[in-house]
Amino acid sequence: MESIQAVKGMNDILPGQIEWWQRVEETARRVMEDFGYREIRTPAMEKLELFARGIGDSTDIVEKEMYVLEDSKGEKLALRPEATASVVRAFIQHKLHADPLMQKFYAIGPMFRHERPQKGRYRQFHQIDVEAFGMDDPMLDAEIIYMLRIFLERVGLSGVVLHINSLGCPECRKTYRKVLQDFLEKDAETLCPDCQRRRLTNPLRTFDCKVERCREALEGAPLLLESICGACSDHFERVKASLYALDTPFVINPRMVRGLDYYMRTTFEVITDRLGAQNAVGGGGRYNGLVKDLGGPDLPGIGFAIGMERLILLLQQEREESRRSPKIFIAALDDAARQKGFLLTQQFRNAGIETEMDYEGRSLKSQMRRADKFSARHVLILGEEELARGEIQLRDMTDKSQKNLSLETVVEAMKGIYKQ
Ligand code: AMP
Secondary structure, three states, X not given: OOOOOOOOOOOOOOOOOHHHHHHHHHHHHHHHXXXXXXXXXXXXXXXXXXXXXXXXXXXXXXXXXXXXXXXXXXXXXXXXXXXXXXXXXXXXHOOHXXXXXXXXXXXXXXXXXXXXXXXXXXXXXXXXXXXXXXXXOHHHHHHHHHHHHHHHHHHOXXXXXXXXXXXXXXXXXXXXXXXXXXXXXXXXXXXXXXHHHHHHHOHHHHHHOOOHXXXXXXXXXXXXXXXXXXXXXXXXXXXXXXXXXXXXXXXXXXOOOOOOOOOEEEEEEEEOOOOOOOOEEEEEEEOOOHHHHOOOOOOOEEEEEEEHHHHHHHHHHHHHHHHOOOEEEEEEOOHHHHHHHHHHHHHHHHOOOEEEEXXXXXXXXXXXXXXXXXXXOEEEEEOHHHHHHOEEEEEEOOOOOEEEEEOOOHHHHHHHHOOO
């Protein structure tokens, strides 16, 4: 009988992998608790209306990505695509706002979005989520961003960049919405069908579009950050000042809009360039109107979520990189290539880069095995075809990516990669 496979985009986490998860979760708990956050667990399924009202009807998450089902009584339910709306619901339902010790929470668990699976993007994924209620002070924005940074540092992640922006308040957005709609009008016909619709319903969302012609259309667009009101601008300035005081480096990215409608004022994202298209490790922002919109008191809120799969992929990549010090193995496939490889090996060594090659004319497979034993960070593969083109193939052994380099400049190129 044919065996049954897991649902596409939903992964098992097996022993051998789970230890990474345990370590990340443990570190998260320790850091969040040091900053005064307490754990909360909410159900994986909620009433559909919570997300439609909370996240926004015209966001991709609600329009296209939610797993929705109807129970036998005809009630519409959804698997949670994110945690904030659920935590806010629980905060209101249990009147936690009345207890000063119940204002800061963290939650760890699975989320569900029907997206096209690829590296770093799944249909069931896990988030570490943080929410703080009741404080509008920009110092809290800086503190929560600082906590995110400290967590990533303690868990051992490096090489990420913090992007921040301000989306202003609903008043700033009202004025800007019209300005952006007018700007996009001249190119309206060339926008993708989604953006043609977004232009009318939720123009800010067009900044999230990955389609090239929409990106081009937005190139000279007026930016919301340049037109936020005095109070929002002052708030943002004070967030920045506190981040400076906390020695937390950031870049301002006025094009970052985030995929959920509830954000206002400060938004932020932690970005990597090592996960292909999925470049956000975590992100969040302020959502001052959300508690009220979901039927609670008019209390401000701010939070963020980290994607655990992406974080663990990066940590594993980094571990692999550090296992492999800057070393090159040259795999030559015939006599002529071996001659050239021999010269290159000496040139690399002369440039201070540890290099090995195989002189015995073994198969490529066996040479790759030797490269692995040697813990080479890079393998340079040279065969008849490459030689004829004046090129050499570079294989990065940490992420298995490949590209061709010119034979003439390969020594300089590798020196550049290793910064020698
Ligand atoms: P968001 O709630 O969209 O702001 O996402 C917060 C974080 O969750 C992102 O930065 C990702 O790390 C992670 N994330 C979001 N969607 C997915 C997905 N489909 N698969 C894996 N991780 C995701």
